[in-house]
Every structure is written in C-alpha cells, then in structure tokens.
Amino acid sequence: MSYSEQSLSERLADDIVEIIRSERLGPGDVLASSRELARRFEVTTPTVREALRRLEATGVVEFRHGSGTYVGPGVDRRLLANPHLPRSTRESVLELVEARLVVEPVIAALAARTRVPEAVEKLEAASVNALYPPRESLRQAAHFHVALAAASGNALLRETVEALFHVRAREQVEIRHRYNDRARDHAEHVEIFEAVRDGDAAAAERLTREHLTAIRDAVVAAEFPEADR
Missing domain, CATH: 1.20.120.530 (GntR ligand-binding domain-like)
Structure with missing residues (x-):
C-alpha cells in the first residue's frame, strides 16, 4: 500500500487505528515499531512517527521511553479530541x-x-x-x-x-x-x-x-x- 503526499500522516493514522481494531489490541498492548509500520505501508519512518504523534495527542497511543509504542486509553473512546482545533472562544x-x-x-x-x-x-x-x-x-x-x-x-x-x-x-x-x-x-x-x-x-x-x-x-x-x- 502506498500513499500520495496529500494528508499522508492523517490517512496513515487512520490505518494504524484500523490495525489496532482488526488485531483487537487494547490499552496497554504493544504496537508494531515505527520501522515495521513504515515497511507495511511503504512510507518513511518520519511519516509514521508523525502519524503516531497525531494519535498520541488523542490518547490512542502512548510512547514509553526505551520501551516502545503502546495502545492508549483513548482507543476505546467513542469521541476523540481534535488537537488542531482553534483556541477556545x-x-x-x-x-x-x-x-x-x-x-x-x-x-x-x-x-x-x-x-x-x-x-x-x-x-x-x-x-x-x-x-x-x-x-x-x-x-x-x-x-x-x-x-x-x-x-x-x-x-x-x-x-x-x-x-x-x-x-x-x-x-x-x-x-x-x-x-x-x-x-x-x-x-x-x-x-x-x-x-x-x-x-x-x-x-x-x-x-x-x-x-x-x-x-x-x-x-x-x-x-x-x-x-x-
């Protein structure tokens, strides 16, 4: 699978969520490494990291220093926050x-x-x-x-x-x-x-x-x- 440049990290983030769901991973389960995900989706490792940062902002994944990337509590939420919303009014x-x-x-x-x-x-x-x-x-x-x-x-x-x-x-x-x-x-x-x-x-x-x-x-x-x- 490959992607065009438009909304690359956004669409990759969606596909990572689909992996979590299809493999029935839950909060605390380890996710594939950035390198493995890059190979799977035929993208660069920095692109994967950007997608994971988007998911980290909504609690879908968590980074643990020296340990890896894990499924976060946000994966079970029906609604997820948009970290790119404008400031509150x-x-x-x-x-x-x-x-x-x-x-x-x-x-x-x-x-x-x-x-x-x-x-x-x-x-x-x-x-x-x-x-x-x-x-x-x-x-x-x-x-x-x-x-x-x-x-x-x-x-x-x-x-x-x-x-x-x-x-x-x-x-x-x-x-x-x-x-x-x-x-x-x-x-x-x-x-x-x-x-x-x-x-x-x-x-x-x-x-x-x-x-x-x-x-x-x-x-x-x-x-x-x-x-x-």
Missing part, C-alpha cells in the same frame, strides 16, 4: 457548559438514587480536585463530574461525560480559569457529594444545576480576547 466554552447543564443534573439525581458504596467513596475523593489549579494539558486528571457520572451506575453516562471533557478539554480548562474560586468550587462539589451520599436525589439535581449555572454566569461575565467576540 466564549461561544465554544458556553456550548460545553450548556451541554453539561442538560445531562449532569439528571445524572446527579440518578447517582443519589443508586448510591454504590465504592463509587460514592471515589466521588468523595474526587471532590478535592477542585482545590488545585487547572491543568493546561489535553489529558485530564480524575474529575469530580466524571466520578459523579460513574456513581450513577450507568457506564454509558460515564463515557458520555468523559467524552465531553475529552473532546472539549481546552474549553474545560477555560472554565476552570474563569470559575477560579477554588474554595467555592470545592464547597459546591462537597455539597453535591453529600446529597448523593445521603440519597437525596432532588438536592443532588438542584445543587448540580446551581453549580453549573454559576459556572455559566462566570463565563458570560469573563473577558475573552477581542477577536473571539
């Missing part, structure tokens, strides 16, 4: 907040009704993340709202919330910059956790909606670059 950040307002209050109510002990413990542990500064990476740390979705007991809801944060990772970083009162953020997370722990579905839903509404208001009031208005 007020509108794109608000899109994320509005999407979260649609799904997360209902998820919080379901979590309060479900109350799986292990998931509730993880939710309490995740609540402290609000105290730390936002990360500038597309790779997200364990997140309170992902843990909240996991506590619902519905794997698809957890994947949906996780995908929102992954696909709109830059917007989530912007949210944490604009909603930057760490103590307030943490206190609101603790209130949501306590409602879930106590099995108060109505309170969990209301508190989550109020929390996200406050975030939306902060984004609306924040200053964004003039070009993004």
